[in-house]
Each structure stands twice: as C-alpha cells, then as structure tokens.
Amino acid sequence: MSFMSLQVNEPGRSVLMTGNEAITRGAIEAGLSFAASYPGSPTSEILAHLGRLANEHNLYAEWSVNEKVAIEEAAAASFAGLRSLCIVKQNGLNVALDSLVSIAISGIKAGMVLVVGDDPGAHSSTNEEDSRLLSKVVHIPIFEPSTPEEAKQMTLAAYELSENLKLPVTLRCVTRISHASGNVTLGELQNVNKQAIFAKKDRYVTNAALHQLQEVKLAKIRQIADTLPFNTYKGPQNAKTVIIASGPSALYAPEAVNALGLDNEVGVLKLGMTWPLPEKFLLEHMKHAERVIFIEEIESFNEDNVMALAAQHISEIYPLEFYGQKSGHVTGPKGPGVGEMDPDKVKQSIARVLGVENNQAAEKPSLKLETPDVPVREMAFCAGCPHRASFWAMKSAVALDGRNAVVLGDIGCYSLALRRTGWALPQTMHAMGSSAGIANGLGKLERFGFKQPVIAVVGDSTFFHSTIPALVNARYTRANFLLVVLDNETTAMTGHQPHPGMSKNAMGEIVEGLQIEEVVKGLKLPVVIQDPYDVKGTTEVVYKLLQSEGTKVLVLSQACALVAAKASTRPRVYIDQEQCIGDSCGCNRFCSATFTCPATIWDPKKGKALIDEVVCNRCQVCVSLCPQGAIKVEGGANLDR
Amino acid sequence: MTAKVLNIIVTGVGGQGNVLASQVIATAAVDSGYFVSVGETFGASQRGGSVTSHIRVSKVSAYGPLIPQGEADFILGFEPLETLRTFRDYGNSSTQVIMNVRPNYPLGVLLNEDQYPDIPVLTGNLRVQSQKLWALEATNLAVDVGVPVGTNMVMTGAFAGVQFLPISFLAYETVLKGMFAGEILDLNLAAFQVGVKAVS
Amino acid sequence: MEQSKMPLRLRQEVMESGNCARCGLCVGLCPYIKTMNERIAFIHDCNREDGTCYRVCPRTPTNLSDLDKQVFGKERADHGLGNYLEILYARSLNKDLAQAGQYGGVVSTLAAYMVESGESQAAVLTKRQNNSPPTPCLARNREEVLSCSGSNYSASPTLSILNAGVRSGLEKLTIVGRPCQILGLRKMQALTERSEHNMSAKKVDFLIGLFCFWSLETEIYTYLRGKTGSARLLRMDIPQNYGVVTTENGEIQIPIDELRAFIRPTCQSCFDPTSEFADVSVGSTEYDPEWSTLIIRSTRGQEIVNKVCNAGHLETKPYPEERLPLLLNAVINKKKRVLESLSNGKGYEYLELSSDYTQGIEEGGVGR
Numbered sequence A: 001m002s003f004m005s006l007q008v009n010e011p012g013r014s015v016l017m018t019g020n021e022a023i024t025r026g027a028i029e030a031g032l033s034f035a036a037s038y039p040g041s042p043t044s045e046i047l048a049h050l051g052r053l054a055n056e057h058n059l060y061a062e063w064s065v066n067e068k069v070a071i072e073e074a075a076a077a078s079f080a081g082l083r084s085l086c087i088v089k090q091n092g093l094n095v096a097l098d099s100l101v102s103i104a105i106s107g108i109k110a111g112m113v114l115v116v117g118d119d120p121g122a123h124s125s126t127n128e129e130d131s132r133l134l135s136k137v138v139h140i141p142i143f144e145p146s147t148p149e150e151a152k153q154m155t156l157a158a159y160e161l162s163e164n165l166k167l168p169v170t171l172r173c174v175t176r177i178s179h180a181s182g183n184v185t186l187g188e189l190q191n192v193n194k195q196a197i198f199a200k201k202d203r204y205v206t207n208a209a210l211h212q213l214q215e216v217k218l219a220k221i222r223q224i225a226d227t228l229p230f231n232t233y234k235g236p237q238n239a240k241t242v243i244i245a246s247g248p249s250a251l252y253a254p255e256a257v258n259a260l261g262l263d264n265e266v267g268v269l270k271l272g273m274t275w276p277l278p279e280k281f282l283l284e285h286m287k288h289a290e291r292v293i294f295i296e297e298i299e300s301f302n303e304d305n306v307m308a309l310a311a312q313h314i315s316e317i318y319p320l321e322f323y324g325q326k327s328g329h330v331t332g333p334k335g336p337g338v339g340e341m342d343p344d345k346v347k348q349s350i351a352r353v354l355g356v357e358n359n360q361a362a363e364k365p366s367l368k369l370e371t372p373d374v375p376v377r378e379m380a381f382c383a384g385c386p387h388r389a390s391f392w393a394m395k396s397a398v399a400l401d402g403r404n405a406v407v408l409g410d411i412g413c414y415s416l417a418l419r420r421t422g423w424a425l426p427q428t429m430h431a432m433g434s435s436a437g438i439a440n441g442l443g444k445l446e447r448f449g450f451k452q453p454v455i456a457v458v459g460d461s462t463f464f465h466s467t468i469p470a471l472v473n474a475r476y477t478r479a480n481f482l483l484v485v486l487d488n489e490t491t492a493m494t495g496h497q498p499h500p501g502m503s504k505n506a507m508g509e510i511v512e513g514l515q516i517e518e519v520v521k522g523l524k525l526p527v528v529i530q531d532p533y534d535v536k537g538t539t540e541v542v543y544k545l546l547q548s549e550g551t552k553v554l555v556l557s558q559a560c561a562l563v564a565a566k567a568s569t570r571p572r573v574y575i576d577q578e579q580c581i582g583d584s585c586g587c588n589r590f591c592s593a594t595f596t597c598p599a600t601i602w603d604p605k606k607g608k609a610l611i612d613e614v615v616c617n618r619c620q621v622c623v624s625l626c627p628q629g630a631i632k633v634e635g636g637a638n639l640d641r
Numbered sequence B: 001m002t003a004k005v006l007n008i009i010v011t012g013v014g015g016q017g018n019v020l021a022s023q024v025i026a027t028a029a030v031d032s033g034y035f036v037s038v039g040e041t042f043g044a045s046q047r048g049g050s051v052t053s054h055i056r057v058s059k060v061s062a063y064g065p066l067i068p069q070g071e072a073d074f075i076l077g078f079e080p081l082e083t084l085r086t087f088r089d090y091g092n093s094s095t096q097v098i099m100n101v102r103p104n105y106p107l108g109v110l111l112n113e114d115q116y117p118d119i120p121v122l123t124g125n126l127r128v129q130s131q132k133l134w135a136l137e138a139t140n141l142a143v144d145v146g147v148p149v150g151t152n153m154v155m156t157g158a159f160a161g162v163q164f165l166p167i168s169f170l171a172y173e174t175v176l177k178g179m180f181a182g183e184i185l186d187l188n189l190a191a192f193q194v195g196v197k198a199v200s
Numbered sequence C: 001m002e003q004s005k006m007p008l009r010l011r012q013e014v015m016e017s018g019n020c021a022r023c024g025l026c027v028g029l030c031p032y033i034k035t036m037n038e039r040i041a042f043i044h045d046c047n048r049e050d051g052t053c054y055r056v057c058p059r060t061p062t063n064l065s066d067l068d069k070q071v072f073g074k075e076r077a078d079h080g081l082g083n084y085l086e087i088l089y090a091r092s093l094n095k096d097l098a099q100a101g102q103y104g105g106v107v108s109t110l111a112a113y114m115v116e117s118g119e120s121q122a123a124v125l126t127k128r129q130n131n132s133p134p135t136p137c138l139a140r141n142r143e144e145v146l147s148c149s150g151s152n153y154s155a156s157p158t159l160s161i162l163n164a165g166v167r168s169g170l171e172k173l174t175i176v177g178r179p180c181q182i183l184g185l186r187k188m189q190a191l192t193e194r195s196e197h198n199m200s201a202k203k204v205d206f207l208i209g210l211f212c213f214w215s216l217e218t219e220i221y222t223y224l225r226g227k228t229g230s231a232r233l234l235r236m237d238i239p240q241n242y243g244v245v246t247t248e249n250g251e252i253q254i255p256i257d258e259l260r261a262f263i264r265p266t267c268q269s270c271f272d273p274t275s276e277f278a279d280v281s282v283g284s285t286e287y288d289p290e291w292s293t294l295i296i297r298s299t300r301g302q303e304i305v306n307k308v309c310n311a312g313h314l315e316t317k318p319y320p321e322e323r324l325p326l327l328l329n330a331v332i333n334k335k336k337r338v339l340e341s342l343s344n345g346k347g348y349e350y351l352e353l354s355s356d357y358t359q360g361i362e363e364g365g366v367g368r
Ligand SMILES: Cc1cc2nc3c(=O)[nH]c(=O)nc-3n(C[C@H](O)[C@H](O)[C@H](O)COP(=O)(O)OP(=O)(O)OC[C@H]3O[C@@H](n4cnc5c(N)ncnc54)[C@H](O)[C@@H]3O)c2cc1C
Pocket: C100, C101, C102, C103, C104, C105, C106, C107, C108, C109, C111, C124, C125, C126, C127, C148, C149, C150, C151, C152, C153, C154, C155, C156, C158, C176, C177, C178, C210, C211, C212, C213, C214, C215, C216, C282, C283, C284, C285, C286, C292, C293
C-alpha cells in the first residue's frame, strides 16, 4: 500500500513495507531486469509494483498468460545474462513445475529468483499447499523469510546464491509475510543498464546426465547454509528445549515463550534457509537439547528433514525427543498442519509439549457481559457483480432445461458460486481451466448413457491461462458441452490485473487485446456474446445453447462491478417503498433474501425492501427482476438496455 | 508509551477501505520512529468478507504480525458486527474502541436466517465491556463531506484524534500527502479532519 | 386446504411428478416459476408456506361442486357436459376469420368482437409459430386475433402472459383456453378473500373454453419438422383416426398411432374435455368442418353470443338431436376411463368429487 516508499532513495531509512513491497524493493536493489508472473494471492502485488516502476528502473515486467510461460521467460532472461524474477502462488508453481524441473537441470546464467506465495489457512486459495516440497523435488534451495525486512535481505541474497550456483532460488513466502507490513531498511536503488546477449558458447539443455551436477550444487549450498545470517539461534546457551521454526512462526515462538515465562529455558532456532538444511548449525544446537519442538506452516517439512538429519547423526545427539505435527503436539483445533499458525496456537502447542499451564485464560480479563450472537460473515459476490446475474441466469436455464445439467466451476471470483451467493450451482472445482477439461470428459459419455447437458464456467483470465488447449481438444474430439466465459475484462480475483484479452499491459502500455471470440472463431466453434445483466436474455441464450449438440462457447461480457463502479456515472437505483409490498408479495423477499445482492437489504421497520446506496454499484439488475416493478432508476434511465 | 507493544486492530468489511486506514496509521507510526508489524487479512476483501488488520507498535522490537487473543489495546471498528466479533475474540476490559455504527448485513442476515444484533444493544454491550467506546456515524459524516468512500479517513482521523498513539496529526497528514494528490487529497484530508473533530 | 409449503408441494406433486397441465397461470406470479419451450419449472426453491401458485393450479385439489356453485350458482344436472344453457352449431360470418379458423372460426370471431367492441382491452390467445411451439399473445385488435386463429395441439402455457399483462395495467380481459386453463382461472377467481396484486384472473371477464380431450408433448414439433422439412406449417387437424398437417406444399397425413405416442400422460387424468367452467365452450362438430360446436354455459356467455350474432358476425343453428348422444358418450367415456384409472391406482387424483358426481358419471351423465 505504501507504494511510494518503493521509490524512496534514502539508503538506511526505515520505512513501512509489505512483504511483497520488500521483495519488489529487494529485486530492484539487486539490479533486476526482467520479471514475469501470473497473478495469484498472496504474491500478486509484486509484479504490479514492478510494472509501475518498470520505466524508471529500466526493467521489463509482464503479466504472462500463465506460470509456465512466465518461468520460461524468466529463465530466458537469465540465459541472456539478465537478473530475472518469476512470481507465482502455490498453485502457480504446479503449473510451472514441468518447466522449472528442467530449468534447474539445465542451469541458468544470471541470477533467477522464484517467489512462491503459499497460503496457510487458504485465505484466498482453494487449498493449503506447501510448495517447499516441490522446490525440494526440483533440487533448488529455499529461503523462508519471517519478516518483510528479511524478505528484502533474502531477495538480495537469493540473487547472489543463484548467480553463484547457476541455479534458480526459491523465496517461499506465506500470506503473513506477503501481506504483512513491517519496518524495512532501504538500500541503494539500482538502475542497471544491462546488455542482453545469448553467448554463442552457451548451452542450456535438460539432460539426465546433469543430475549429478545438481547434487554437487546442493552439497555446496548445504555448506553455505551453515554460514548464512538468516539461520539464527536466540535463547539461553545449551537450552534443554529448542524450538525450530521458520517463517512468521519464528516470531510467534519467542513471543509465546516470553508469555509463558520460559525465556530462560527455551531457545528458538530460526531456519531462514529451509532447504537444503544448515546441517552443522542444526546439529550443534540439537546436541545440547533434550527436546526439539518444530513450528512451521502447512506440512511438516522442516520436521521431516531435520528428523532425517538427526537419525543420521543419532549417536552424536542421543537422547533427544521430537515434538511437532508428527507427535500431535503442535496443532490448531483442526489438527496438525491444518490452518495457519498464530501466536495462540504456538503458545498452546509449546505449553502442551512442556506440560506447563497455558496461563492465557487467566491472563485474559474475562468479559463482563455475554456477547450477543455474532452471525458469521460469508463471502459473497460484490454488489452489482455480473457473476451473480450470470449464475442466476444459468441456474434458471438449467432448471428450465430439466435434464439435470452439470455445471463445472473453475478458479476465480466466480468460485464463490460454490457457496450460497451463487446458489451452490457448480458441482466441481479444481485447478485453473479444469472445468473445460472435465467438460471434455463428460461431453463424451453419451455412449455410456449419459444424457445430462454440461456447462463449464471459466473467467476471461482463466480462459487464456489454460482453457484454450481444452477447447482445442473439444473441437478435435467433438465433445458435447457449453463453455461459458464470464468475461469481466480483468483478473478480478487477485486485484484486477490485466491479461491477454485487455488493451493494457503490466507496465501500463496500450497493446492490442485478444478477443475471446477471435480465439473461438479461429477454432471454428460457435460463439455467442451476451450481456449477463440482461438476465432474461441470458437465460434464453443459455437454454438455447444447451439444446444444441457439440462444443459451443458463450461469452458473458460485463465489466467487474468494482472497476465499473469507480468509473461510473450511472444513475441512482432505489426502491419505491410505496410499490414494494413486502411480505405480502409472492416474491419471498426476492431481492434481499434470494438474489442476496448486498445492496438490497430488508427494512424491518417498514417491512419492505431497501437499497443501501453506499453499497449499491447501480448495475440495475434487480430492477429487471423485481416482480412488483418496485425498484426504480432515477430519471427512469435504464443503462444500455 | 510504557507497554512493550501496543496492539491495535482495524476491522471491517471488504470494500470499506480499512486496509488503507491501517496502512496510514502504520506508516505514520514507522515515520515517527516505532517498530511496526501489520498483519492483514484481505484475501476476502473484494468479496464482502471480514477484513481485519492487526497493527503492533513497539519502541523495542518487531513483533509477529498477529495479535494474541484477548490482547487488543485498541479496536477501530468500521462496522458494528465486525467490531463486536473482534472485541469478543481480542478485547478485554481495558480495550478502547472507536466504532462506526452503520451496519453492513452479512449474507445469512439477508437470507433471513441470522439475526443482526440490535445496534443499541450491541453499542450498550461494548460500552460496558470496554474501557471506552466512541460510537460514530462515520459513514454519514463521510457522506456529508461528499465522499461516502471516505469513511476510512473519518475513522483514521478519529483514531488520530483520541491520541492513543502519541503521533502528531502532521505525521498522518504527511502520509496522506504522500499517497494522494489534488482533489482526492483534499477530500481525504477533509474527511480526516471531520474524524478528528468527531472525537474531540 | 392444508397450508404447508405449498410451492414445494406444487413442485413435487405437480411439476416433478409429470402432472403439470401447462396452463401457465403460475408463471409470473413470483420470480421463481418460469417457462421455456412449454416446460414450466421452479428455478429456485421457494420456502413459503402459502402459495397462490398451488391454490390456483388446475392440478391441485379442487372441489367441483363448489366451483359449479361459484360460477353458475348451482350444481350441475349433466355429469357429462356440466352446466350449460344451450348447445348449438355455430360459424363465423366473417370470411377471413371463417377461413383462418380451425373449424367455424367461432372462437376468433368472439374474441375479435370483444376487443373491437371495447368489451375487453385485450384477449389472451395462442399464436402459431410455424413448426415451433406457439407463443402467448395479448391481442388488442382484430388483426392480432386473426393472426392467432387455428389450433396448436401442444400444451402451451399461454396463460403465462396474463400476469404480466395485468401488471402492465390491462383490465377486462378475454381468455381463450384449454379446459385446464379455464379451471385454473376460475380457481384464482374463487380466491375471494385475497385482494393481492397477483390475482390476475379477477381482471378476466370473458372465458372462452376449447374442447380438449388431450394435448401433445412439445416434441411433436420436432417430429413434424421431420415430416414437413422446411415447408411452412399452416394448419394441423386431428380428425377421428389420423392427423393432417397442411403446409405451403400441401397436405401430409400422419398415422394416428404415431400421434398418440405424443399424448401427454397427464391428460389421461383430466375429467374435463369440454371446458365446463367457461362462459362458452367451443369444439369440433366431428361432422362438418364448416361449423363449430358452441356450448353457452353462463348468462355472460349468452349475452356475448347474442351481441355477436346481432352484430352479424356469427350465425348459429340447433345442435342435431341425433348427434348429441355421440358427444355425450365420448365425454362420459373419457370420464369413466379416468375414474377407472384412479380406482386401480394409476391416475393422479386431484379433484374432490362428491358421490353425486361419480355416480352421475357411472350412470351416463344426463337426466338426474
Ligand atoms: C390442444 C387442443 C386439443 C383439442 N382437442 C379437441 C378435441 O379433442 N375435440 C374437439 O372437438 N376440439 C378440440 N380442440 C378444439 C378445436 O381444435 C378448436 O380450437 C375449436 O373447435 C375452435 O375452433 P374455431 O374454428 O372456432 O377456433 P379458431 O377461431 O380457429 O380459434 C382457435 C383458438 O384456439 C386458441 N388456441 C390454439 N391453440 C391453443 C392451445 N394449444 N392452447 C390454448 N388455446 C389455443 C387460439 O388462440 C385461437 O384463439 C382442441 C384444441 C386444442 C388447442
């Protein structure tokens, strides 16, 4: 948020930065030239910042069509001697993995850093996935920052290490790093003017014979790890209890130890490089300990690796007990490894291991009064979100069709349709573009008596990211399904990043956007474009398309309400409470209780509906759906419909 | 400031701009020489979920980005239900609270399945439980200044105004000047001032 | 009537059980029941307790003797044809309407008179769409009435336009409908204790019912397209033992068995082949395609027929004595078949029939 601090050129000054800003700053201080990414929470902001700073710092930043292309481009820049950065989220790494495995084998030239955002607790993800396991598979080292300050320092260190070893280096951030803010000490801003060249003698080829070289590189890093300043130990010398923590847990741990009054008994060993391990450093501290407690987020990655190390050196460190996810001691309410860590869980876990009283309850002054019931706040489509109209229309068409059409969900804001805000319409949801692949499969089961129509629903960004190959496949194999593209003209889920369908790129330059229908027409598949705000028309179109055979595409085109609202001069929408007849209408509070747009609320005093005009984005969809015609547009205007 | 760390929670609903408010407060604190950690949960920000920022301010060292339960010293609540939720989990009898009284109804309430607590009951509850409660018509104040989306600056102004953190108004205004320019800056400054006044 | 989750019951007992007559009256009362391609469905579960949709449905419990009293002020004497004042042969004296009409063009002539004379603001009719399902039409003038002439044999939910029409401010409406549609409208008119916004039937003041022994599934149009190719379909008729479609390229005969495959099963549970609750009912003569059978049932029906005849648009002649038993037999046989299927548990029971009524049917209808 404090974007301006990225531009401050006062080395030594301490400024507030998010983890993502710190990484951005670190990359620029490291002389970054080339960055590529596909948006994904929690790391989306990095490329967005780099795009805005591109001109000033003579670098190139790109929102790529997907992560596989992004990592290949970053590797290319490195091959040509430019420091590069690829930024992905956990799932994005899965997409890029095939290429990354090979790039790690072939080796690189200039420093190449891979930022991976993991999302413990799945704040903004479909899953909790520990990407460290993948970096281990790839044979590349992992830095794991525990503060924004460290994120910046590690970015710089990662470039050095990468360039030394000719190997990409992973910077693994969790949400509480990327989206956390803290003091960051500024360094010198670089403005490198590098010449890119692919040297005639250079070869970057994947070859099984290079496996041996990878092992050699790892062995080297293992030695370097022991001397890295990011692996630290704080606490009494020869403490009997040592906590091994990484990421933000390395901050929760000392706070918890302090709160439990155990400062003089427990030491905290922070792992800044979690793969390969600083073996000597670890062994040194395990020797004096009687018990080790592992605290980390998602999988028991450090725990497994350190225990394997310990087993190998059992005679040097025996006796020693291990506590963590495996022993069941380090856990939240939903079980070890499930959900994100926080100071309370860490404190409880430590208390559980050491058998001390968790004095938290005693410490917390009990509330004087019973708190009234606090209803949960479910996520829902925003006011005026075109997806709400789209899913209502699809739901209507599916009901009218009456053949139990199967709706397949995908990844984006519209994943919310799996919840009540989208009437739980989709029956599957997996990875980016998976709906189209699953539709391909279902779309061929007629020979096995399958009679249900199939609708795959993707967003515009997801369409470009990984739906196109599935469409090609559908055309080739004549799959029977309807692909609905919810085209809101942006990558809304992750904060409105541009994509290949748009006329702007990451650096703000005007480019020629690729129209979705151009692609579909190129595949010689039928395509219809429709405005989802016209719910009746959309219902009819979906219904009609469901009656036809083969693969067909419907583009539901309407800008994201949040973008549109910002630029809006749309007229005010209000409810004429004279005309709304409340509960004596047969509508069962349609606008507030069924369509559940957050802007249409219930006015309990009058027993009628009401529009919260601070929330309303003035899409006017409810105007067309109110059976009583009680929702009005000021001036009687009616958008472009 | 005598405590080792001061824990402030800014809470609200996606779209209310509370993340920006927490950034202004945190930046002003860093610029005034403190160690600050902010833990933000804004994955759901654009989709009507609860959005909460934990701000931890210390003279001594950097703290982790999350506040332990029951240890909030100050809650800046943009929405009554979220304020109550946060107080229930993080508040204690010495917690101070500024709350915007305008409700934003969750889906379960719209669906007529859940009951939104009565505002007077909710306010009364917080008033008794907390050390001090300022209940503000922040959204209406922002609407009066001509920027309904300026609720966040009214709240920021109110937070600055109660001087829970020994930070000058100038420090906040400098942060705003670094973030905005022109008419938008003027509107935000105006909203900030309205907030300061509302608690003085 | 039991008042529990009526919309849900409508969905389960009527729609999902294949008993929907597709009258269309429930469409447009609320945002939840919609129609497409003649099918009616709930697009979203409505959890209301009470539901106008359920109360007015011609396929939910209905007390016939109450309805007889409500519409005609008395119980019926004829258990075949129901209450009526007079039964006649009739035909249009307007060339274009006579020409375009299914038989005598009587229905169109009555409807045209209603909208032209100002007795009605509009008539709810059904309009042929070549080889596709017909669409509802709010006819406001003679031209529009003419364009709706002729029968479409599918169960088109054309009353769906009524609620929207009334909401747009129309009053004094004429309705042309199948027996199920007439029954639904009368049930809605019977909800006297309600003055709600969605009591559209109260704006209907002339009901023309068609004879209808059964209707066909929508798939008939796909089938017909297969027979006629791209030729425009102009007319369809089902004389006694075969079907005939007339296209711009001439007539095509269709074996009755092939047509029978498209008969909607729910029509086999219907007791009312002659629109017993209409003001007037019109059907074929099964004898002379130039004429239609016209049953005048109510005084309102009598009044309008008189006016139309006096204005020189319609001529009538007595119903041939010797043919009346044929009609009555056909009707009684249908009713008996329904009773039989009910007694062996196959049919769908929705009518509350007093023993008088069932006995009347068993005994052959007239004269009690
Ligand atoms: C599904 C169906 C089944 C029928 N079955 C029989 C039968 O078994 N025996 C019999 O004697 N008569 C039957 N009829 C009635 C007959 O076909 C004529 O409609 C009737 O005799 C009137 O003829 P007409 O020339 O006076 O009508 P016209 O002047 O041609 O007017 C016909 C009217 O019927 C309306 N209409 C057309 N299709 C439909 C429909 N699907 N639903 C509702 N209204 C419609 C039109 O809007 C038009 O106003 C049936 C009609 C239908 C629609």
